Amino acid sequence: MGQKQSGQEKEHWKRSIEFNSPHLCGCQCLGPLSFHNGSMGSGLSMSIEGRHVERDRKTFQNGLAFSNRPIRVQEKIHLRVEQCDQHWQGALRLGFTSRDPSMSEPFFPPALAIPDLTDTDGFWASILPPGFTMLGAELIFWVTHRGVLVCEGPNGVRYRLLNGVDVRRPLWAMIDVYGQTRAVLLLGSEKKASLRHIQRSCPVPPPPPASHGDSCMCVDKGRPCRNSLDYRLSTDCITSTEADTFAEQDSEQCVVCLSARATEVLPCFHRCLCASCVIPFKRVFRNCPLCRHVIRPTGR
Known part of the structure; x- marks a missing residue:
């Protein structure tokens, strides 16, 4: 019964997006934020206006996804873990790349972010601390002016995941839906423009809660x-x-x-x-x- 109700909630949410009036961006809007539909892992499928990606449950890899646009320095991306399959090892990896996903060759991206991409110039990714990748966990990650990749977990604690991100070049967010993490949802982004103003990505309807019925918690x-x-x-x-x-x-x-x-x-x-x-x-x-x-x- 709970699974059926959750499915109805998701369907209602999808329809509300389709019939929602167009958003007129102003000076405080960062623009739409979704996954790049022209470059993603072969095991991924995309839905909900390009903001939800799900990996094929028969594999633990081929789940690389990128943002549809460059992400600004100090622009904080909000992400939620939607589905988990606990019979795999490892979980979600996050990072950035200075390589435009639109300009990549046909066989890009590879199977894994680590080490397939992190051994290459222009790619930075890290695993996450324990507890950050549980079902329903909401994460925030961004890169600082000093090139530090930071992630804030569900408990509000911030971790410095890695250093050395080249912020002199445009950066696209990189999300590897790997291992135990099978689906993620982009919730939007925000950036502090001044002491009194915060820029945000285009608003979207609030998502329904993550459903345990869609995951394998064995x-x-x-x-x-x-x-x-x-x-x-x-x-x-x-x-x-x-x-x-x-x-x-x-x-x-x-x-x-x-x-x-x-x-x-x-x-x-x-x-x-x-x-x-x-x-x-x-x-x-x-x-x-x-x-x-x-x-x-x-x-x-």
Whole structure:
């Protein structure tokens, strides 16, 4: 019953957008904000006036999306996690690019933001702290005048995700709908123009609450629940290929020695090293062996 009501609310919201009177932008309007419809991952589908993107539930990747226009420095983008599939590892990644998505070659974008794009000049992206990617979480992210990528989570706490974004060039927002995050919704943006005035993107009808019925919440505290795999197979929640992936993940084998149990969690939240291998691995390597996220600063 709750799922049916949620679907009716979303349909009513879509119709209210279609029949809403045209918005006349003024000096305090930042313009429309949506996802770029000419450049997005092959696993994504777009809806709700280009402000909602959803990844195919059969894959954890190919979910890269970009803003439809350049984002100004200190323009704060509001985003909400709409759907989750907890049987994957990892979650939403956020960042910016100085590369115009409209001018990209036909095979752009690649499968992942990290490391496929972050190893290339003009792309900056970061994973998010725990709790930021839960179902219904509303996030705010922006880049400062000093090139710092900042994200504010549902609890109001701000995190400096990374430094070095080149603010001398136009920047497009980059959202990787990855892993456990399956759908996100752009809520708009705002920028402080002066002490008394705030510029905002074109107004849109308020969205309905995120629906639990659209998500697969079959994992308890990051681990598959008892019989959760059998449940998802019986409800056609995952494919046979994903079942094989789960069987491999359940062994939790260290990716270095391939014998001991993987118990150590890296800053990117991947648990892939055992207690004996983690220290020597960090001394030699700088990146996670699974996602290439930096785990040790250069020069240490």
